[in-house]
Amino acid sequence: MSLLKIVYYPAEVLTTRAEDVAHVDGTIARFMDDMAETMYHSHGVGLAAPLVNFSRRILTMDVDPESNTDSLLRIANPEIVEKHGEIVWEEGCLSFPGITAEVVRSAEVLVKGIDREGEEISFEASGLGAVCLQHEIDHLDGINFVDHLRGLKRRLVMREYAKALKELQVLADRPSV
Numbered sequence: 410m411s412l413l414k415i416v417y418y419p420a421e422v423l424t425t426r427a428e429d430v431a432h433v434d435g436t437i438a439r440f441m442d443d444m445a446e447t448m449y450h451s452h453g454v455g456l457a458a459p460l461v462n463f464s465r466r467i468l469t470m471d472v473d474p475e476s477n478t479d480s481l482l483r484i485a486n487p488e489i490v491e492k493h494g495e496i497v498w499e500e501g502c503l504s505f506p507g508i509t510a511e512v513v514r515s516a517e518v519l520v521k522g523i524d525r526e527g528e529e530i531s532f533e534a535s536g537l538g539a540v541c542l543q544h545e546i547d548h549l550d551g552i553n554f555v556d557h558l559r560g561l562k563r564r565l566v567m568r569e570y571a572k573a574l575k576e577l578q579v580l581a582d583r584p585s586v
């Protein structure tokens with residue numbers, strides 16, 4: 410397995426609709442494993458393929474990484490088939506380092522897709538799981554969490570992000586000793 414590089418907004422891949430996966434073959438399965446490793450390494454609960462610069466409809470998620478049971482999901486072509494209720498969550502994003510913002514989502518979702526073995530699956534999620542699935546599936550449609558913010562709130566968050574990104578750039582440019 411290997412770690413993949415996470416791209417930061419405004420990388421073009423993050424505002425592009427990702428393509429369906431035609432077949433979950435060995436290459437895609439290994440890519441899912443690399444995504445999972447990258448997600449755990451970055452302390453993320455979810456990761457969508459565009460964040461690692463691959464414009465395909467794939468996501469990984471683990472909202473309970475400390476649990477003894479295997480709670481890792483690796484899904485291709487995920488689709489929300491039902492959603493209910495409303496939940497507000499303070500979201501962050503691996504492609505938007507340094508900022509968080511409250512987003513309104515559905516509280517429960519029913520999702521279908523294709524697992525790592527190429528089998529069709531469907532499952533329900535609520536709370537953080539529901540939030541994460543909606544956040545990651547948005548990424549597959551080129552939608553970012555800040556796109557759910559409007560007006561002044563959005564302008565403030567984007568200004569904060571520009572500052573955070575600049576700071577990261579300064580750190581990256583600094584020669585290491």
Ligand code: CO
Pocket residue numbers: 501502503504544548
């Ligand atoms: Co994200």
